[in-house]
Amino acid sequence: MAIALVLVLVAVGSVLFHLLSPWWWTPIASNWGYIDTTIIVTFWITGFVFVAVVLFMAYCVFRFRHKEGVKAAYEPENKKLETWLTAATALGVAAMLAPGLVVWGQFVTVPDDATEVEVVGQQWQWSFRLPGEDGRLGRSDNRKIGPDNPLGIDPADPTGQDDVVIEATDLHLPIGKPVKMLLRSIDVLHDFYVPEFRAKMDMVPGSVTYFWFTPTRTGSFDILCAELCGIGHGFMRGITVVDTQEDYVAWLQEQSTFAQLSTPEQVSSVGEVNR
Amino acid sequence: MVDVTSSGGEAIPPAEVADVELYHPQSWLTKYVFSQDAKIIAIQYSSTALAIGLVALVLSWLMRLQLGFPGTFDFITPEAYYQFVTMHGMIMVVYLLTALFLGGFGNYLIPLMVGARDMVFPYANMLSYWIYLLAVLVLVVSFFAPGGPTGAGWTLYPPQAILGGTPGGQSAGIILMLVSLILFIIGFTMGGLNYVVTVLQGRARGMTLMRMPLTVWGIFTATVMALFAFPALFVASVMMLFDRLLGTSFFMPALVEMGEQLSYGGGSPILFQHLFWFFGHPEVYIVALPAFGIVSDLISTHARKNIFGYRMMVWAIVIIGALSFVVWAHHMYVSGMNPYFGFFFATTTLIIAVPTALKVYNWVLTLWRGDIHLTLPMLFALAFIVTFVNGGLTGLFLGNVVVDVPLSDTMFVVAHFHMVMGVAPILVIFGAIYHWYPKVTGRMLNEALGQFHFWVTFLGAYLIFFPMLYVGLVGVPRRYPELGETAFIPDSVHTLNAFISVMAFIVGFAQIVFLFNLIWSIRNGRDAGGNPWRATTLEWQTPETPPPHGNWGKQVPVVYRWAYDYSVPNAKQDFLPQNDPGPRGLAEAPR
Numbered sequence A: 001m002a003i004a005l006v007l008v009l010v011a012v013g014s015v016l017f018h019l020l021s022p023w024w025w026t027p028i029a030s031n032w033g034y035i036d037t038t039i040i041v042t043f044w045i046t047g048f049v050f051v052a053v054v055l056f057m058a059y060c061v062f063r064f065r066h067k068e069g070v071k072a073a074y075e076p077e078n079k080k081l082e083t084w085l086t087a088a089t090a091l092g093v094a095a096m097l098a099p100g101l102v103v104w105g106q107f108v109t110v111p112d113d114a115t116e117v118e119v120v121g122q123q124w125q126w127s128f129r130l131p132g133e134d135g136r137l138g139r140s141d142n143r144k145i146g147p148d149n150p151l152g153i154d155p156a157d158p159t160g161q162d163d164v165v166i167e168a169t170d171l172h173l174p175i176g177k178p179v180k181m182l183l184r185s186i187d188v189l190h191d192f193y194v195p196e197f198r199a200k201m202d203m204v205p206g207s208v209t210y211f212w213f214t215p216t217r218t219g220s221f222d223i224l225c226a227e228l229c230g231i232g233h234g235f236m237r238g239i240t241v242v243d244t245q246e247d248y249v250a251w252l253q254e255q256s257t258f259a260q261l262s263t264p265e266q267v268s269s270v271g272e273v274n275r
Numbered sequence B: 001m002v003d004v005t006s007s008g009g010e011a012i013p014p015a016e017v018a019d020v021e022l023y024h025p026q027s028w029l030t031k032y033v034f035s036q037d038a039k040i041i042a043i044q045y046s047s048t049a050l051a052i053g054l055v056a057l058v059l060s061w062l063m064r065l066q067l068g069f070p071g072t073f074d075f076i077t078p079e080a081y082y083q084f085v086t087m088h089g090m091i092m093v094v095y096l097l098t099a100l101f102l103g104g105f106g107n108y109l110i111p112l113m114v115g116a117r118d119m120v121f122p123y124a125n126m127l128s129y130w131i132y133l134l135a136v137l138v139l140v141v142s143f144f145a146p147g148g149p150t151g152a153g154w155t156l157y158p159p160q161a162i163l164g165g166t167p168g169g170q171s172a173g174i175i176l177m178l179v180s181l182i183l184f185i186i187g188f189t190m191g192g193l194n195y196v197v198t199v200l201q202g203r204a205r206g207m208t209l210m211r212m213p214l215t216v217w218g219i220f221t222a223t224v225m226a227l228f229a230f231p232a233l234f235v236a237s238v239m240m241l242f243d244r245l246l247g248t249s250f251f252m253p254a255l256v257e258m259g260e261q262l263s264y265g266g267g268s269p270i271l272f273q274h275l276f277w278f279f280g281h282p283e284v285y286i287v288a289l290p291a292f293g294i295v296s297d298l299i300s301t302h303a304r305k306n307i308f309g310y311r312m313m314v315w316a317i318v319i320i321g322a323l324s325f326v327v328w329a330h331h332m333y334v335s336g337m338n339p340y341f342g343f344f345f346a347t348t349t350l351i352i353a354v355p356t357a358l359k360v361y362n363w364v365l366t367l368w369r370g371d372i373h374l375t376l377p378m379l380f381a382l383a384f385i386v387t388f389v390n391g392g393l394t395g396l397f398l399g400n401v402v403v404d405v406p407l408s409d410t411m412f413v414v415a416h417f418h419m420v421m422g423v424a425p426i427l428v429i430f431g432a433i434y435h436w437y438p439k440v441t442g443r444m445l446n447e448a449l450g451q452f453h454f455w456v457t458f459l460g461a462y463l464i465f466f467p468m469l470y471v472g473l474v475g476v477p478r479r480y481p482e483l484g485e486t487a488f489i490p491d492s493v494h495t496l497n498a499f500i501s502v503m504a505f506i507v508g509f510a511q512i513v514f515l516f517n518l519i520w521s522i523r524n525g526r527d528a529g530g531n532p533w534r535a536t537t538l539e540w541q542t543p544e545t546p547p548p549h550g551n552w553g554k555q556v557p558v559v560y561r562w563a564y565d566y567s568v569p570n571a572k573q574d575f576l577p578q579n580d581p582g583p584r585g586l587a588e589a590p591r
Helices: A002-020 A033-063 A079-107 A245-253 A258-262 B028-033 B038-068 B078-114 B122-144 B172-201 B214-246 B269-302 B310-326 B341-351 B353-367 B376-399 B401-407 B411-441 B447-474 B491-524
Strands: A115-122 A125-130 A164-166 A171-174 A179-185 A190-193 A200-203 A209-213 A219-225 A237-243
Touching (some): A002 B376, A002 B447, A079 B341, A115 A190, A164 A258, A237 A245, B038 B491, B269 B411, B341 B353
Parallel strands (some): A115 A179
Antiparallel strands (some): A115 A125
16 A cells, blocks of 8 residues: 555654754854754654554545445535634643743843844845944944945944944954944845844845844854855855853954044054953 | 535436537647637647656756766856755746646546536636646746856846845846746636636536536645735736846845945845745645645545535535635745734644645545545555655644754755645645546556656655655755765765665666656556446546547436445445436535
């Protein structure tokens, strides 16, 4: 009974594949372990349903295959069974949706103590901007972009003068501190995606989007663009480095501010940044 | 419209109204080319859809060549890769699946299954096909235009779709794509009005709505949805065309492209996404609902058992159709739209899982205590259930907003939508072709070739897209022509990619075998007779096979019962055709 056997093999084989496969998510480096947990809950529920349906099909196909002289039953409907199945499904769906929405509630609620980091995407590289000593990012405008002002920071806004500009090179973040990533694009849609952080969001030219996370282990992590942005999309790479506090401060001291980049004569480095 | 209830065994007198005056073709040209007969139009739609679908299939092989063996084929540049991706997707979703289910199956089956002689607007029906053909030709021209076809992804998101960093963005490619879509929508509105009005007004006497086969319910509901959803794509296409050609800024904010300030400003890229997905989500159900309807009829015919829970199945189709209009932004969870929308759309998206699951239960409960004949249509129907459940369940991951965050734009999404829309409905199309080919041609398709086609396609497609879920889980993004040396991606992923590509070529080969079977059997297939599957629905009760112009000969049928009187207790045979006044069966599903 080939098809019945194959159905069993598909159900069992899929479960085995899942359990034995070396292809699993890359180890997490942020606080969003809740997302991973919700995925595991979903795997359990959907896995159970898949196996149950396919094995039931295999049984039916075997047990009720055509036999000479045997007729099918005649049962147009069964209100009680259909109601029960609907209720059970609604329950299973709620069991996945509820934790999912709770975690989403956390995702959209940025902690008060999060520092802001701006990511600026363009075809096809990543740049970054930190708020500098005053803790505030200056206004930005795509129309202000020029050869001396690649990120379009408004020179008329004094709070932008001390913004730290990191152009087309690695971003560093301190471990254990929540950070609100402000995302901006100067041309087309992009998406700042670091698989180890789990969180990501598109950046839309003309507006500023955001997500937040807390890095939980040190390391060097690939940035990949996750929204088709032209032929360079697959090559729009970067690196985010999560540092210990000491290493982070050391790195920060070597970065330049917007003011320094606009007036090339001053080459002094940024002073201590209080957080 | 007279309300006909249970017959009680007496014959109902023929209709009081005069039969519709059919348009009778005079020349070879008006009989076979510019035909107003829905059956000819159906074959025209189907052949065109399958032909352009073959092009899209070849494009998928080129994509898999690149993904499985990167760096091997120099002619597959990133530009070319994105053009393959875009055209493959757009052709498959719109020009193949939608055209085949609605224009192909809808035109052939609706008049026959409701007992009509033809569609109610035959001239508009004919025009709709030629406009569809024109849309396809415009699309094909874009392959040969300078700069080639668009490579913006089938979703055509601005601003990149009309800019120079994207193939076809600043040349003719995107323009031809948008013009082709506009033509397609015009044609499908004309066809769609036909299907809807014929179902509402053209049914034979005794064919109440609740006696219609689920095939008709699926195609009918999909068509109503199409009439509401396609206008959103229409306006989005026109607005994007204006942005591209006239310098308007519907979707274009102030932006700097490769160092140059462009003269756009104030537009919203997210507005396009809302318009596109307001169309795009119903679109996937426009593809799925006809498949749901058809597979119900395949299972019940080949298991000799009424579809379990017919009334709930009808309600489920209608509710899924309605709900599909309030879930669209689950494609936009990480788009940067107001994040609070996520709560609403995740809830509606997971709610739509309930009527869908109900349909799955009813399909398998039809098998329970059935008399299952493992014909090719039945095998494909079983394979549909497996792959649809698999693909649909992975949708629950993506629909749950926070789970979508790491998974969106990875190969997990690609695996999900291929399994649920590319594999499952295509399996139904195959099952439907094996099932209805004898009615269209009078001959059976070859069984041995069919068995080969089935096993290779079902198992091969499963082995392509199930492992692909795990490639996405690793974090591998979609729409990347190559992965290069990326630290978090282990070598085993590259091996898996190569395996998936090899499976894709094998499955592709099986489709060539199927194509051969289709053509070979026209002359050499076993003679089928009028009703080889002993089915109850009206299309199998035509006086001649293949049915001639006018379908029914002198008199249209009168309907006495629902579409599912299989294995009625105490009946002489294990099926009662819908136009059989005969012994007591059920007039329709019990109240």
